[in-house]
Amino acid sequence: MNRFDYARPATIAEAVALAAEPGATYLAGGTNLLDLMKGDLVRPARLVDVTHIPGLDAIEPLADGGVRIGALVRNADLAHDADFARRFPAIAEALLAGASAQLRNAATAGGNLLQRTRCAYFYDAASACNKRTPGAGCDARGGETRMQAVLGWSEHCIATHPSDFCVPLVAFDAIVEIEGPKGRRECPLEHFHRLPGDTPERESDLAPGEMITAVRLPGAAAQFAGHARYLKVRDRTSYAFAIVSAAAALRLDGETIVEARLALGSVAAKPWRAHAAEALLAGAQANEANFRRAAEAALAEARPAGANGYKIELARRVVRRAFILAHAGTPARIQALPASPFATGALRHV
């Protein structure tokens, strides 16, 4: 770990001023940042510790039925907030499907959005990586690709965004609240993360010195509560990053779909909203044939980044299954193994 200057601001304005320094990085839960610093993969000149700033850790209901999640709300606190979990069950399920209980007690909502890829080549300082060193090349190309992207990747980078939390958030039109040197602004989460193109080192819409202060969900998101699921396929049933995940939600009038929401995780450098699939389901009957067509539409643009073509078919099946589970109804209580396809009773609906 490199030496760094440590700063502990008491206000957002102070934090933004301290982070204006080149090389400054915000510190919140630290669960990803410290790991990266120990591997010498990131070398911040200054850490601006925002965890002592008051007022950033509230879960506030909004007048429209939505909710404002402060950037410092811990993953576990959000998932276990009874009112939040009742109105946004797929988000609570996604949170509980991520990391371990210890990490969920430390990791924050804002930090989750800014976590870095889990690409093994990014994590290996001896490998070429355009994210770490722009122009260095990408050793993942032609390397081990089973966890890499199948949507939106470029010749310069095939890494994925590993978040679970962001997947249902993007499906439900979450808004990111941002403060920075030029003041306050908002960005839809869908446009917050960037695809790699030829600048894979630029991962988000944040300008230098900007910080996330909250994530907001509109009231419309809560209208899906009765039929909203998150499904995550991984190498082991707990404490593993997704190979493919999906958040699927339905608003139903009898067996007719009024509105559908779909986003996929770990398939691209950003949480992947599937608008075409949603449009196909709007007005359609809620049945397996239509879920299958939606899955085809969601993956229509997918292409393997190497030997990872299996993820495309896997993603189609995850989407179809997630809609089958959403259609069957949100369980009264999150299942013992959150988001797992191996959960007791999960096969009942297929």
Add this chain to the structure above:
Amino acid sequence: MSLSLSLTVNGIARTLDLADPRVTLLDLLRDRLHLTGTKKGCDRGQCGACTILLDGRRINSCLALAISHDGADILTIEGVAQGDQLHPVQAAFIAHDGLQCGYCTPGQIMSAIGLLREAQTGDDPERVREAMSGNLCRCGAYAGITAAVLDAQRSMADAGRAHAA
């Protein structure tokens, strides 16, 4: 620049000077306070051997900068027994052979104490296993660990009822 840090560790207030902000809570506990019960396994948040309670909640102390937790209340494995009387979770780990080599055990026990405080699992072994997934045991004592957590939960509930009666 020296940084000053105040912590309560196992009930004792401590004020420490840090020459360098890079010190993690794990290294502070082991190297400065000589509380070596908290183990360093992977040092990267993957194994759970370094689990402690920070303000009553289980975390990986290897991924926490000490200076960021100025003012915190910390409980480590050294602080859970009452004199010679073991914590019910410690006693249950012994009763159920919830260990073999013992290296991961302090982290397992602190994680289990955190789990019982969270009160999310009930008596469902599947939920206990899921909630303990952040603690690896390479000897594979998982069956005993799950039994120990469930047993400790029962004995603590019984003791609570007896105390209330």
